[in-house]
Structures are given as structure tokens and as C-alpha cells.
Amino acid sequence: MSPGDESILDEPILSARNLSLSFGDVRALDEVAIDLWPGEVLAIVGESGSGKSTLLRVLAGEARPDAGAVTYRDTTGTVLDVHNMGEPALRRLARTEWGFVRQDARDGLRMGVSAGGNVGERLMAVGARHYGDIRAEASRWLERVEISPTRIDDRPGLFSGGMRQRLQIARTLVTRPRLVFMDEPTGGLDVSVQARLLDLIRGLVSDLGIAVVLVTHDIAAARLLAHRLVVMRDGRVVEEGLTDRVLDDPRHPYTQLLVSSVLAA
């Protein structure tokens, strides 16, 4: 089956049920349920402290919930329990079928390795061995994320913030993962840089048919990228649905507040 056929399947690629997690007295996640289908972009919006970043880490197996479960359906159709598959299996998933784009590119890149090396390393992790092929593919991906291939031997420390973020996206997508977690991918960047990055992500995600869980506090980014929207507050999902309907016809008081607080551009 080719990846393009996946979108017609009626089985979610990722499902979470009854997720709860507390830090002391703070309930970071309170009975959260999420489904994500192949090729779908789901945005999780909410203010700082709403639990959205915690949810992302739990979905990706980086944090363990107090209660509830996350399941992932892999390329063979096998349903895996994310928090009970064991570290080696989870690490293998993270470098093959999954990707993670961090808010701070320095957390997702190896800063001591060249741009080409950062992209090539992900390819080698999935079995690529031919140096010339790896370098050529890395060069193609640099171009795809609008970084001049003449910068292939430069370390990311020499790049601007926007370039570093684009490099992280190339490193993540080069192996064509089926599922990518994104944590505030445009956070901390200049507005002009954000627009370029958002458009780049939009194009790549739709061309490659990747399923994405996007955590953002940027409503405009969610509108541009997401098919569906989940609004979180105090660790709970207060509203969810079709992106434009949640934003244009919000029902919950908190969603109305969130939407009305955005300056129309």
C-alpha cells in the first residue's frame, strides 16, 4: 500500500484515552482523549500552563501518564501501546516512523555536527550507508527547506534562528515519517520568519501526507495548518472540532476568549 492510500483508512494512527497526569497539586492532564488519522493535522491550542505541551510529551512517549493509554498503529497495522512497548522499541519508532520538531531547534539538532551531517544522521539511522547518496539527499533537503546547499558543511550554530528551525524540519522529514509531533515550531521567531516557516511546513506536510500533532498558542498558525483543532485549558479539552468552525463559531467561554483576544491581521 502506498502512503497516499492511508487517508481513506478509517483507523486512527494515534489514539489516547483517559490521560491523566498530575504534578503535585496541579492536574496537567485531566481525562484527555485524542484521535489522529493518517495524513491529518491536529492542532492543540491553549495558553501557557493549559497542559498542551505535557500532552504532546505524553503522546510521544516522553512522559508517562498517571492513568490512561496511548496507542499507535504502525505501518504493518499492529497497534502498539506507547508506554508499554519498552525503551528500545520506542527509540526505534522515534527515529523511523515518527519525528519531533522542538520549539528550540538546538534541542532537536546536534549543534556540533554540520548541517549536512544533521540531515544525513537521520538517514543513516534508518539504514542508509552510501556516503555520496546521503550527502546528495541531504543537499536536496537543504534546498527544499530553502537553505543554500553551499551551507552543507556549516554547523547550525552559524545559522539564524529561522534557518536552524528549517534545518530541524529537514532533519525530521528526510526519513519521511508517518507521524510528526511539533511543539511551537514558530515560537521565538520573528513574524516575517514565522510566515515563511508556516508556509514551508504547510507545503511539506501536504506533499508528504504526514500526520501531525501541532502544539501552538498561535491561532493563525493553527488555522493555516490544521484540519482539526483541540482547545485545552487547565489540563482538559474544553472544545474540539473542525478548525474553522471552532475558530469562527466557538461555543465554550474559554474558546471565545481565546479567539477574541487575537488581533485580526
Add this chain to the structure above:
Amino acid sequence: MSNWVLKAEGLSKGFTLHLQGGVRIPVLRNAGLVVAPGECVALSGPSGAGKSTLMRLLQGNYGADAGTILIRRTDGVVADLATASPREVNALRRDTIGHVSQFLRVIPRVPALEVVAAPLLARGVTREVALNRAQALLRRLNLPDRLHALPPSTFSGGEQQRVNLARGFIADFPLMLLDEPTASLDAANREVVIALIGEAKARGAALIGIFHDQEVRDRVADRTIEVAPLREAA
């Protein structure tokens, strides 16, 4: 009428403004309409009567409080937009419901040609075919070739509206929703839009429109449905 494309019944819609002390604004009560293939229905009524709200319900942009919006899909299956899941709504918008809004939501950096071709690309049509069709339609709407490769953010209102029209008419949707499609157009381009609507009717599309331009309405609409304002005390 049994051969309808859209049959909406018992539609109600109101808004609860939680930030304004929970004030409740009713807009539509028990609204309905049926549209047949090849038919263009104009919604009329005073400003604020709920025409745009009804259009947004029929597009899935607003959620109905009550009622059904039955839509016959291209494969003959009938879907209820009022209760459809987000994924079903997205599929209906890809294959069945075309929409020309009054204003273009501009995506940074995306050229006009790509904006117009997007509905075909979403259905898996090849880039070459989609872009050729987009170019032909933009030319027909008299948008100069030099603008095709530019993002529409800097275009005039009339130019943006023509991009929007081309995007709406490119993919032969069986159901089309037109919100003031000729509002910022000159006489020549108005004629093009009237011709496009005529061709859509001829291929069997059902169209629902808000046309403030009386002449356009008289020439394209087969029927008019009056949307009356709700009385406060009702």
C-alpha cells in the same frame, strides 16, 4: 422534489456570547430550503436577517443548533452536514461543496495560480492539469498573466475576488455556495461570472447565492428564498 442536491430542514442557529454576560442572539429558527440539480437559488432579505449565517451553516463553517442539512454526494450517498464529523465535512468540501466567499483568506507566499489549483490538487489531479486549468480560468476572468505567479495579498479587492471565483469554479462541484460573487467586479467580469454560473447550471450543479446586484440576481437565479429576520419577542 426528490432529485435534490441539498435539502435543509428545521435549521436553527443562535449565538451565546459568554464574554458579554451570556447574551443569547437567535438568528435562524426552523429555516429550510431544497435545491435541485441545475438550479440556482438566491437568498434575499434585509441586512442582518441571517443570509450569511445560513450560507455558513450550509458550508459547515457554523454548527447548527438543530435541524438537518442533507447533501447528496458525488457517489450518490446522502450525508447530513449538520451532524457530520470534522473529517466528513472536510471530505464533503473536497468533493461536493464548492464555496466562493466574499473575501479571500490569503496564505503568505502562495501564488495566485496555486491558490486556484488547490481544490483540484486536493482531489489528486496532476499538477500540470491543475495548473493549466487554473491559468485558463484566471485568463477567462481577465487576471493578467503577470499576476498569476504572485501571492494575492497585494492584489486589489476585485483581483482577489477573481482569484476566489476561479478557485470556486475550477473543480466542478455538484453544490456551489456563492456569497456576493460579483461585489467588487466591473461589468466585463460580471458577465464572465454570469456565464460561469450558467455553465455550472448546465452541467447539473445546484447553486445557492447571495446577490445584492439585482441585475445579476435576475439573470442567474431561478427562484428567490426570503430569509426573514427573527422578531425579538418571537
